[in-house]
Amino acid sequence: MNDLFAVVMLLGIYSLLSASFFVAMDAVDVAFTEAAVGAGISTLLMLVVITMTGRKENTKRHKPFLALIVVIFTGGLLLYGTFDIPHFGSADSPIHNHVTPRYINDSINEIGIPNIVTSVLASYRAFDTFGEVVVIFTAGIGIMALLSVAHHSEDNHKIAAVNDSMHERYLVIRIVSKILIPFILLFALYVQFHGDFGPGGGFQAGVIFAAGIILYSMLFGLSITRKVISQPFIQIISAVGVLLYGSVGLVSLLQGGNFFDYNVLLTDPVAGQHLGILLIELGVGCTVTSVMIMIFFNFAERRELQQHNNIHNKDLES
Amino acid sequence: MITGLFNNWIVIVLMMSGLYIVIAHGNLIKKLIGLSLFQTSVFILYISMAKVEGGTAPILAENIKELSNPLPHVLILTAIVVGISTTALGLALVIRIKEAYGSIEEEDIQILDNLPQSKTQKKIMDGEQ
Amino acid sequence: MDVLLEIIASLCLFIGSFICISGGVGILRFPDFYTRMHAVGVTDTLGAGMILIGLMFYSPDFLTLSKLLIILLLTLLISPTTSHVLAKAAMQNELKPKLQQKDSDKELNSSNYS
Amino acid sequence: MLTAATLAIFIVMVLAIIRGIVGPTLYDRILAVNMFGTKTVLLIALLGFVMGRPEFLDIAIVYALINFISVIGVLRYSDTNKLKHSASDIETYEKEH
Numbered sequence: 001m002n003d004l005f006a007v008v009m010l011l012g013i014y015s016l017l018s019a020s021f022f023v024a025m026d027a028v029d030v031a032f033t034e035a036a037v038g039a040g041i042s043t044l045l046m047l048v049v050i051t052m053t054g055r056k057e058n059t060k061r062h063k064p065f066l067a068l069i070v071v072i073f074t075g076g077l078l079l080y081g082t083f084d085i086p087h088f089g090s091a092d093s094p095i096h097n098h099v100t101p102r103y104i105n106d107s108i109n110e111i112g113i114p115n116i117v118t119s120v121l122a123s124y125r126a127f128d129t130f131g132e133v134v135v136i137f138t139a140g141i142g143i144m145a146l147l148s149v150a151h152h153s154e155d156n157h158k159i160a161a162v163n164d165s166m167h168e169r170y171l172v173i174r175i176v177s178k179i180l181i182p183f184i185l186l187f188a189l190y191v192q193f194h195g196d197f198g199p200g201g202g203f204q205a206g207v208i209f210a211a212g213i214i215l216y217s218m219l220f221g222l223s224i225t226r227k228v229i230s231q232p233f234i235q236i237i238s239a240v241g242v243l244l245y246g247s248v249g250l251v252s253l254l255q256g257g258n259f260f261d262y263n264v265l266l267t268d269p270v271a272g273q274h275l276g277i278l279l280i281e282l283g284v285g286c287t288v289t290s291v292m293i294m295i296f297f298n299f300a301e302r303r304e305l306q307q308h309n310n311i312h313n314k315d316l317e318s
Numbered sequence: 319m320i321t322g323l324f325n326n327w328i329v330i331v332l333m334m335s336g337l338y339i340v341i342a343h344g345n346l347i348k349k350l351i352g353l354s355l356f357q358t359s360v361f362i363l364y365i366s367m368a369k370v371e372g373g374t375a376p377i378l379a380e381n382i383k384e385l386s387n388p389l390p391h392v393l394i395l396t397a398i399v400v401g402i403s404t405t406a407l408g409l410a411l412v413i414r415i416k417e418a419y420g421s422i423e424e425e426d427i428q429i430l431d432n433l434p435q436s437k438t439q440k441k442i443m444d445g446e447q
Numbered sequence: 448m449d450v451l452l453e454i455i456a457s458l459c460l461f462i463g464s465f466i467c468i469s470g471g472v473g474i475l476r477f478p479d480f481y482t483r484m485h486a487v488g489v490t491d492t493l494g495a496g497m498i499l500i501g502l503m504f505y506s507p508d509f510l511t512l513s514k515l516l517i518i519l520l521l522t523l524l525i526s527p528t529t530s531h532v533l534a535k536a537a538m539q540n541e542l543k544p545k546l547q548q549k550d551s552d553k554e555l556n557s558s559n560y561s
Numbered sequence: 562m563l564t565a566a567t568l569a570i571f572i573v574m575v576l577a578i579i580r581g582i583v584g585p586t587l588y589d590r591i592l593a594v595n596m597f598g599t600k601t602v603l604l605i606a607l608l609g610f611v612m613g614r615p616e617f618l619d620i621a622i623v624y625a626l627i628n629f630i631s632v633i634g635v636l637r638y639s640d641t642n643k644l645k646h647s648a649s650d651i652e653t654y655e656k657e658h
Contacts, residue, residue, distance in 0.1 A: 456562070457562040460562050460563070460565070460566045461562065461565075461566075463566065464565065464566045464569035464570070465569075467569055467570060467573045467600070467603075468569050468572060468573055470573065470596070471572060471573035471576035471577065472576065474576060474577060474580045474592070474593065474596060475576045475579060475580055480586055480588050480589055480592070483580070483589065483592060484588075484592055487592055487595070487596045491596060491599050495599055495602070495603055498566060498570075498603050498606075498607070499603075499606065501562075501566070502606055502607070502610060502615075505563070505610055505615070506615060507615065510616065511615050511616060511618060514618040514619070514621075514622065515606070515618065517622060518602065518606065518618065518621050518622055518625060521622065521625040521626070522599065522602070522625060525625060525628070525629045526599060528629070529595050529628075529629065529632045532632070532633070532636060533588060533591060533592060533595070533632070533636070536588070536636050536639075537586075537588045
């Protein structure tokens with residue numbers, strides 16, 4: 001299929017399908033994340049890039065047979081490897097035997113929240129999650145280094161004039177979105193703070209919150225959204241999220257415990273765990289929200305600049 | 319007996335189609351799509367491993383005894399968000415490549431790299447724009 | 448009483464599934480974009496609504512019921528909006544509806560946007 | 562009845578995928594994605610009841626919202642794409658004549 005637009009649409013369908021699969025496999029938290037990330041943000045980013053780089057794939061496939069041979073060989077080896085893997089759904093496979101029983105049996109006493117995924121994510125494996133948050137933060141910095149454009153305030157008007165204002169052409173969308181955006185933001189906060197009891201948490205809430213802001217900026221234009229959320233503000237928030245996360249670990253270190261040992265935060269260990277998880281999820285939420293918004297803003301800004309330049313060039317030529 | 323391994327085979331098929339796209343297609347965006355396909359197949363492998371027969375979602379509630387394994391869920395949850403950030407980084411690189419070379423096809427880029435004069439000409443042309 | 452609830456819920460689910468399937472057949476079989484959109488737009492709202500109402504009868508507690516209600520409201524809000532916007536965008540980008548079954552029209556439609 | 566409804570939704574999803582793959586115009590594909598999204602909402606709600614833990618309807622709400630956002634985004638970026646294309650078309654037209 002040569003039309004990249006169709007490929008991206010099918011990728012969106014595939015992502016929705018895989019999220020349904022995650023629900024069927026009991027992984028509600030994962031399905032939550034995949035729903036927000038795969039179907040929403042990823043499809044959008046791909047689309048923005050395709051409109052910038054061209055919709056058609058005009059490549060001559062070089063050596064598909066070699067690729068086919070490599071793929072079939074690797075696939076055969078992997079297939080051979082599967083015969084030793086424990087069967088699907090079997091309760092006695094090694095993955096269920098080592099550390100998992102402790103998570104399942106003791107987490108309610110040690111951490112005191114019903115969602116085991118959250119307690120493993122934010123408490124037992126907090127160091128791991130810290131690494132992930134730093135990776136996300138670094139990706140945000142990298143994208144900023146690659147794509148951010150220097151600002152001149154007088155240019156903004158020209159760029160905004162080129163960039164067609166969607167809200168003027170689609171009245172119905174404007175009204176419906178004005179109803180929906182507060183609901184989306186509120187729902188993101190619900191997901192953030194309800195993560196202890198149901199599916200949810202900082203990662204999901206961050207992506208949903210960012211999706212709400214992205215919807216706003218798509219409708220009313222980037223320059224108006226910039227007035228609400230400026231680039232320095234976003235940068236500061238993303239750094240504050242990582243700092244908050246790290247400082248919780250540092251405070252527990254100074255209190256005499258291990259890094260990310262929340263038992264020492266308060267006199268009551270379980271209350272300390274609650275506080276620690278709340279703070280850490282907040283940090284994750286801040287970082288993920290701001291990095292997602294930052295990524296989208298940089299992409300969209302690049303695109304507006306490109307279109308502005310295109311039209312400018314046309315004017316010069318004619 | 320055979321059906322117990324069915325999930326792994328699905329994963330292998332998905333993984334290999336992702337690998338094939340990465341190797342055989344020259345378009346950089348298509349390569350990224352292949353990578354994300356590969357990535358999703360790994361997610362599916364982990365999640366299907368975590369499933370226990372008769373278990374439910376790992377959120378404790380009354381009168382629920384058997385739970386699925388929460389550990390792979392945690393790993394994959396973070397991996398999805400990290401995956402989107404790295405994909406976005408790749409897309410940003412693609413945009414810069416497009417600006418520098420004027421093309422996102424692997425073959426064209428290699429040709430431009432091997433002909434230094436034409437590349438500089440291209441750059442001059444870009445600079446004029 | 449329980450039996451009555453069960454029957455009502457099953458009936459709602461059945462009607463909803465039937466409408467959804469008819470919409471699915473519609474999106475596959477109708478000749479051009481606007482008729483397909485009509486099939487999807489109508490059946491999405493009604494079919495989804497019926498299925499959600501059917502599920503409400505099954506819900507064990509108030510929280511589940513209210514969440515289903517929220518989903519229903521969102522569906523009622525979003526589904527017609529997206530249909531409207533899609534039709535408007537297609538119209539503005541000069542995708543012509545197929546008015547008559549003619550060969551020339553067919554070529555015009557397929558060459559317009561692919 | 563729950564299982565039957567789930568099966569029905571599955572069938573509709575398959576039909577939508579076929580339209581997404583075939584769909585000659587761009588808008589057909591968007592329509593297929595949109596329909597697939599609403600069906601996913603229903604499928605997740607139904608699956609919750611089938612598996613006996615219906616308290617996870619939050620996911621379905623997220624789907625409904627994200628579906629809306631992605632359709633708006635697709636329209637936004639496919640629209641201006643068309644503008645750009647038409648401009649380049651004009652250019653080639655002028656060159657030819």
